[in-house]
Amino acid sequence: xxxxxxxxxxxxxxxxxxxxxxxxxxxxxxxxxxxxxxxxxxxxxxxxxxxxxxxxxxxxxxxxxxxxxxxxxxxxxxxxxxxxxxxxxxxxxxxxxxxxxxxxxxxxxxxxxxxxxxxxxxxxxxxxxxxxxxxxxxxxxxxxxxxxxxxxxxxxxxxxxxxxxxxxxxxxxxxxxxxxxxxxxxxxxxxxxxxxxxxxxxxxxxxxxxxxxxxxxxxxxxxxxxxxxxxxxxxxxxxxxxxxxxxxxxxxxxxxxxxxxxxxxxxxxxxxxxxxxxxxxxxxxxxxxxxxxxxxxxxxxxxxxxxxxxxxxxxxxxxxxxx
Amino acid sequence: xxxxxxxxxxxxxxxxxxxxxxxxxxxxxxxxxxxxxxxxxxxxxxxxxxxxxxxxxxxxxxxxxxxxxxxxxxxxxxxxxxxxxxxxxxxxxxxxxxxxxxxxxxxxxxxxxxxxxxxxxxxxxxxxxxxxxxxxxxxxxxxxxxxxxxxxxxxxxxxxxxxxxxxxxxxxxxxxxxxxxxxxxxxxxxxxxxxxxxxxxxxxxxxxxxxxxxxxxxxxxxxxxxxxxxxxxxxxxxxxxxxxxxxxxxxxxxxxxxxxxxxxxxxxxxxxxxxxxxxxxxxxxxxxxxxxxxxxxxxxxxxxxxxxxxxxxxxxxxxxxxxxxxxxxxxxxxxxxxxxxxxxxxxxxxxxxxxxxxxxxxxxxxxxxxxxxxxxxxxxxxx
Numbered sequence: 072x073x074x075x076x077x078x079x080x081x082x083x084x085x086x087x088x089x090x091x092x093x094x095x096x097x098x099x100x101x102x103x104x105x106x107x108x109x110x111x112x113x114x115x116x117x118x119x120x121x122x123x124x125x126x127x128x129x130x131x132x133x134x135x136x137x138x139x140x141x142x143x144x145x146x147x148x149x150x151x152x153x154x155x156x157x158x159x160x161x162x163x164x165x166x167x168x169x170x171x172x173x174x175x176x177x178x179x180x181x182x183x184x185x186x187x188x189x190x191x192x193x194x195x196x197x198x199x200x201x202x203x204x205x206x207x208x209x210x211x212x213x214x215x216x217x218x219x220x221x222x223x224x225x226x227x228x229x230x231x232x233x234x235x236x237x238x239x240x241x242x243x244x245x246x247x248x249x250x251x252x253x254x255x256x257x258x259x260x261x262x263x264x265x266x267x268x269x270x271x272x273x274x275x276x277x278x279x280x281x282x283x284x285x286x287x288x289x290x291x292x293x294x295x296x297x298x299x300x301x302x303x304x305x306x307x308x309x310x311x312x313x314x315x316x317x318x319x320x321x322x323x324x325x326x327x328x329x330x331x332x333x334x335x336x337x338x339x340x341x342x343x344x345x346x347x348x349x350x351x352x353x354x355x356x357x358x359x360x361x362x363x364x365x366x367x368x369x370x371x372x373x374x375x376x377x378x379x380x381x382x383x384x385x386x387x388x389x390x391x392x393x394x
Numbered sequence: 395x396x397x398x399x400x401x402x403x404x405x406x407x408x409x410x411x412x413x414x415x416x417x418x419x420x421x422x423x424x425x426x427x428x429x430x431x432x433x434x435x436x437x438x439x440x441x442x443x444x445x446x447x448x449x450x451x452x453x454x455x456x457x458x459x460x461x462x463x464x465x466x467x468x469x470x471x472x473x474x475x476x477x478x479x480x481x482x483x484x485x486x487x488x489x490x491x492x493x494x495x496x497x498x499x500x501x502x503x504x505x506x507x508x509x510x511x512x513x514x515x516x517x518x519x520x521x522x523x524x525x526x527x528x529x530x531x532x533x534x535x536x537x538x539x540x541x542x543x544x545x546x547x548x549x550x551x552x553x554x555x556x557x558x559x560x561x562x563x564x565x566x567x568x569x570x571x572x573x574x575x576x577x578x579x580x581x582x583x584x585x586x587x588x589x590x591x592x593x594x595x596x597x598x599x600x601x602x603x604x605x606x607x608x609x610x611x612x613x614x615x616x617x618x619x620x621x622x623x624x625x626x627x628x629x630x631x632x633x634x635x636x637x638x639x640x641x642x643x644x645x646x647x648x649x650x651x652x653x654x655x656x657x658x659x660x661x662x663x664x665x666x667x668x669x670x671x672x673x674x675x676x677x678x679x680x681x682x683x684x685x686x687x688x689x690x691x692x693x694x695x696x697x698x699x700x701x702x703x704x705x706x707x708x709x710x711x712x713x714x715x716x717x718x719x720x721x722x723x724x725x726x727x728x729x730x731x732x733x734x735x736x737x738x739x740x741x742x743x744x745x746x747x748x749x750x751x752x753x754x755x756x757x758x759x760x761x762x763x764x765x766x767x768x769x770x771x772x773x774x775x776x777x
Contacts, residue, residue: 105415105647136651235414252511285748287415318712323705330699338699341692341713348712350746358748377715379722380650 092307093119095276097214097229097268099243101298102280103290104235107312109136110381111280111373112232114389120156121390124227127158127213131206131242132234135161141383150213150224158226160213164202167209174219175257203245204258207265214268240297243269243277243304270303278308281362283355292365306368310393311359313375315352324349396738398425398643398762399432401671402543405641406536407634408671409546411663412645413655417676420749420758421645421742422547423451426479427752428759431468433476434542439531441484441524441549450751451481458485458492460535471752480541486527486549493530497620497627507620512613524549533631641671646730648678648723657733672738674762675727679720679744743772 092098093115100112109130116128127150130137135145138161141153148166153159169186176182212219214229234242246265253259269275277298281291291309298304319327323345330342363370373392376385402408402425410422419440426438437460451463460482468475491508498504507513525548532546634640642663646656656673663670693710697703731739742761749758764772 103415104413105652282415285750286419318708319705326700326702326705327709330696336695337692338695341696341709344713344716345709347746348716354747377718379718379725 092276092278093122093124093228095228096274097210097231098276098278099231099233099269100278100280101233101243101294102235103287103294106280106282106287107373107381108235108280109232110140110386110389111278111310111312111393112230113137113140113386114393115278116157116228116230117154117386117390118393119228119230120154123156125156125158125225126228126230127160127226128153129210129213129229129231130159130161131210131231137161137232140381140386158224162206162209164206167205168201170212170220171205171208200245200249200252203242204249204262204265207242207246207269208261211265211268240294240301243298243302247302272305275304276307277304278310279306279368280310280312282313283311283358283362285358288358288362288365291362295366295368306366309362309366309368309370310373311362311370312373314359314372315348315355315375317352317356319345319349321349396672397764398428398672398674398740401643401738402429402641405543405639405671407532407544407546407637407640409532409548409635409640409642410645410674411548411642411659413652413659416645416647416652417742417749418645419547420755421643421674421676421762422545423481424749424755424758424762425643426481426543426545427473427755428763429543429545430477430479431473431475431759435478435480435540436543436545437480437482437535437541438545438547439482439484439528439535440547441486441528448483451479458482458488458531460540467752471756473752473756477542482531484528484531486524489527489531493527493624493627494620497623499620503616503620506616507613510613510616512610513616529631529635530627533627533634536634636666636668638669640669642668643671644673646673646675648675648726650726653726653730656730660734672736672740673730673734674740674742675723675730676742677744678723678727678741679716680723680741 098115100108100115102108112128116126119126128137137159138144138146138151138153141159143151143153143159146159146161148161148163150158150160172185173182176185210229210231212223213226215223216225218225246262246269250259250262250266253262279291279294281287295306295309298306327342327345330338331346333339333342359370359372371393373389376388378385408425410418410425412418422438422440426436430436450467460480463479463481465475465478468479494507494513495504498507528546528549532544535541535544644656644659644663646652653675660670660673692713693706696709697706700706700709727739727741731737740762742758745754745757747754749755760768761772
């Protein structure tokens, strides 16, 4: 399958410039587990909301990490306002399936029968990829200017905190795979429609979140490659999260070396912490350079935040640093 | 607070479990190396390790077979190796194919399954199949009995629960008894289930498209001869997991979220009556507690020693930031220990460099295999 939208030609030719990440209608934030995806997704949402865009951050793992950042009670399958212009929803596949059926079937008696039927829920659970498909279907629905859901709010931007799967691309690949399995029928055409949405580079953007360590750097480079070749998605940006500041020069660390080996106590501990910070910051910069060499998308760095828990303030700090 | 070698005494299997991004692969490799160094023949089963870690263990060309890590490598890193370290990278798809080949009554039914698109979907992408295949390989190696200890690095699951649930869910799907039952439009199914089921089925067909259902039917037909074999095997795999010679170690990081997940995962293990051995917290900022309350002003003390106020201020600031993280880690670990009602929390510090070779694994093992005296010394910053 060829990539329909690629970053490069437009950049080179200077025609139809690709809108900035936050000028898109839909942004997927992806990456491996434990890299701070949710915080970055929320920070992007804050940034867009502050710019006056009505924004919703969608979670798909039912872990409610976003509402946790806001110290909010669980939002569930509801669009809940977290801050001015900023909304949040946790997309549950069962609820999405239900909503999909409601929108598909106009006859009430038939819907009721379907929801009561065990065989229906069994089939829905057993069909590979169906849960992911209806989840993406709900994301599509949220991104519509003319919402299908009654009295649905219109959003300028939908940000998705995409699941961290073993393979990374699995989730975004679902519509394409599904369109291939179900050759006919409404699901087939809808899967194709969703695939078009995901690969529509004018309206849909993708950001990868990475950490400045060996393994996450390798995985992010592989993820970018696979998204391009397997899903036809060009990554817009890679956020390298948790970068330590360069606080000390090499000469200063040499001066501190004697103290770090000195007698026990607070001076030695502080000198050791400085040496350790210096080593970390240096190895992280080597990883940053490796990442830049290995990927095509622009890499932006986000600072490590020396805070006990990453809550709403941390997300705000990161929002200011997002470019 | 026992060391890993004490926890694993008399165990055949060690399963490292936890959410993604907490250093599970590295921990598994370190435990396997440490146990092998102590004289056991150990095999570590890992999925998609960092390339440099794979290289350092000589795993570059590995397929779905165990191979021995060259003993010369340990010597190069100054590690005394009394046993043998073997390693393999799991290929979930290949394992699934092998399993089908073993269970199929003949070549024709084997090929019908392997070529079925639903099967290809499941074996590649269905949530849980990677986990299930990890268990399957574990079972196979355990049955062969070639190793004293198997260390399994579980796949990164979105939800810790998936992993425990995987064998059951997958066999349920493959078994598909109720599904196959309902897919016959006539006969018993129609009579028992009545009109409701057939209407539901026709609506479902309308929604997903007929061909998908036909593929499913074909898949279940092709699989029907293997269902019993799969079920029996899944049961034995489950028994193996619950065996007292199996040990689950929960691996996590010191931040709030991974700690909560570790607590949750431990609860699931207990509920499932699976043998919990202990918890390992990686990337911990410590020591901190010993330096609290001695009343010293680090900035003044540093300025006196360094004779440079600006540098002293920055070193003190950095130290304060570090202390914030160290205090957070200590608090979170205390919470973890209380929730798990255990004192068996093993802490591995946040090292200055990424771990990607045997030297790094050996460094980690100073903590994993430390005696309580050594641990004391480390905590006091003396080691």
